[in-house]
Amino acid sequence: MTGIVNYGAFITAGILLNLTPGVDTLYILTRSCTGGRRVGVASALGISTGILFHLTLVSLGLAAVLASAPSAFFALKCLGVGYLFYLGVKAFRESGSALGDAAGRARPASLLRSWRDGALTNALNPKVALFFLAFLPAFVAPGAESSPVPFLLLGLTFLATSTVWNVLLAVLSGSLLSALNRSPSARLRAVRGSGLVYWLLGLGVLVSRPS
Template sequence: MYGIHDFGLYVGTCILLNLTPGQDTFYILGRSMAQGRSAGMASVLGISSGALVHSLAAALGLSAVVAASATAFTVIKFAGAAYLIWLGIRMLLSPKQDNALVSNAQAPASFGKVYRQGLLTNVLNPKVALFFLAFVPQFIAKDSGNPFAAFILLGLTFVTTGTIWCFFLALFAASLGRHLRERPGFGTWLNRTAGALFVLLGLRLATSK
């Protein structure tokens, strides 16, 4: 269909790639443990939406522009790194939280904000754009009648498998975090740990080639 070949191999590869820990995985784990299930779910949806943006951009050829321009790649990379570091510093400097305050961090009102932050975290990572550009075309025949549709379908497949896996991760991490937050002082510790993790992820992105 649409010139897609070896679809079974593609799906299997997608699952293996999604199981491999990366920046998005650690971001979701940090959010889920520190701020609960709602924040975890919002992070997953935000990251997945960002991956859809990258898939569409690659299908339209925009990722090729980033790949061809060192300046564009560098600007986007540092913007993403700065955003992650900013989020981390905010969590590191947040006031101490008792159990009641930590519970309020999971309020539905914060869902949209966490979703947007996850979306920006993924969109501002040029390595994701290059991944879609390098990986997906390998499973589209050169004589495909509709390569754009093929690219979108393969992109949706990758995002779907990744979203399912990340939902499981978020639920597990949120459950673990909830038990830890029942101990005095652990809510603040989790927030600080997640903040430090985001700063490290930002520095890792900034120094990546």
């Protein structure tokens, strides 16, 4: 009825992929260690929002169009690279404020902005759509490829496991902020390091191909 085959194997594979360090893991670790648990969780939920965006494209067949249209793929890639480089520049420009107030505590970041940044960095990354185009069809029953139902159900399952892991990762890594706050210079280096991370993520998107 659902058009799904080997659902148990899909869940297992999805969890293993969630646990494998990747772009999302690096991004969440960076945001959590420099902004704290709340910022990390907001960023993780933003990542999930971006995943949901790509799942919708895949379910509606739009991601296949993106993968087969070099100009559309290039345009989306440029937007993603540009936004990541913007976050990197922003981190360096704001690194002076990373020293915090007189008490040595970091200034709180906007949770809405943290969610937005996570959502945009993922939604503007065409590599996410390509991943789902390659991964999901293996678990769709023959003859059900034209229906959006199996793709949506598989995608939502992956989204659920991914969100749980990313939020847990944000909570655990966010505890490092208190240690950084005890050393303003260490926190300053961490914030500047986050800028480099954003640029490296941008370079990763830049070299992606629609094949």
